[in-house]
Amino acid sequence: xxxxxxxxxxxxxxxxxxxxxxxxxxxxxxxxxxxxxxxxxxxxxxxxxxxxxxxxxxxxxxxxxxxxxxxxxxxxxxxxxxxxxxxxxxxxxxxxxxxxxxxxxxxxxxxxxxxxxxxxxxxxxxxxxxxxxxxxxxxxxxxxxxxxxxxxxxxxxxxxxxxxxxxxxxxxxxxxxxxxxxxxxxxxxxxxxxxxxxxxxxxxxxxxxxxxxxxxxxxxxxxxxxxxxxxxxxxxxxxxxxxxxxxxxxxxxxx
DNA sequence: ATGGTGGGTTCCCCA
Numbered sequence: 001x002x003x004x005x006x007x008x009x010x011x012x013x014x015x016x017x018x019x020x021x022x023x024x025x026x027x028x029x030x031x032x033x034x035x036x037x038x039x040x041x042x043x044x045x046x047x048x049x050x051x052x053x054x055x056x057x058x059x060x061x062x063x064x065x066x067x068x069x070x071x072x073x074x075x076x077x078x079x080x081x082x083x084x085x086x087x088x089x090x091x092x093x094x095x096x097x098x099x100x101x102x103x104x105x106x107x108x109x110x111x112x113x114x115x116x117x118x119x120x121x122x123x124x125x126x127x128x129x130x131x132x133x134x135x136x137x138x139x140x141x142x143x144x145x146x147x148x149x150x151x152x153x154x155x156x157x158x159x160x161x162x163x164x165x166x167x168x169x170x171x172x173x174x175x176x177x178x179x180x181x182x183x184x185x186x187x188x189x190x191x192x193x194x195x196x197x198x199x200x201x202x203x204x205x206x207x208x209x210x211x212x213x214x215x216x217x218x219x220x221x222x223x224x225x226x227x228x229x230x231x232x233x234x235x236x237x238x239x240x241x242x243x244x245x246x247x248x249x250x251x252x253x254x255x
Numbered sequence: 256a257t258g259g260t261g262g263g264t265t266c267c268c269c270a
Contacts, residue, residue, distance in 0.1 A: 203260040
């Protein structure tokens with residue numbers, strides 16, 4: 001069974017690419033972030049025609065997340081405890097088969113020390129509480145998405161240039177470790193201890209040419225899911241070509 | 256130190 005996470009940076013702008021990618025890879029479960037549209041604007045029909053069930057938690061203009069699966073999607077939960085009607089829509093959770101999925105689009109944080117940065121750290125603390133509760137309830141849980149944080153310098157093409165910058169600062173990394181807690185492991189590290197496997201490259205600096213990327217899209221998995229992890233890869237091909245997202249899809253295969 | 260590009264919206268915000 002293969003699970004993919006992808007920050008699509010607008011599902012409508014990426015629709016053609018998404019459909020071709022679904023057809024080519026046929027992932028069993030897909031967690032999308034930044035769909036940037038209302039639920040009713042999601043291109044349901046072409047995705048359903050490829051055999052996917054769809055659950056969305058959309059928002060106008062910004063944010064928005066969705067789960068697609070080739071089998072039944074059950075017990076869908078939108079948002080987190082503490083959210084209200086006006087909250088940014090960044091989390092959707094559901095069960096597919098015997099695995100619980102939490103699909104998260106973590107706050108970007110703009111700049112270290114900014115208001116958005118403070119909000120990011122608060123938001124990550126809330127995600128930690130929520131994710132720990134889910135992990136206590138479901139033995140096999142996969143917490144995936146765009147975390148907008150690197151774990152350590154191996155996730156950064158140029159650690160000195162990014163030292164204590166947004167996506168790389170110590171408080172953000174501490175917050176990411178607190179989300180892991182004693183419950184979750186970084187599934188990628190089951191497969192390699194090497195630097196690289198970047199998942200995001202800045203449009204503005206043309207970072208993809210030269211592979212000046214960061215690894216900020218992650219699979220955090222409970223021990224039961226970690227045991228079942230068989231393969232991990234970043235679909236760099238999807239970052240190339242016409243009108244790509246700034247993120248590549250990331251795959252995890254589970255037994 | 257700044258700005259570069261890209262998506263969505265609307266006379267600018269967010270990443």
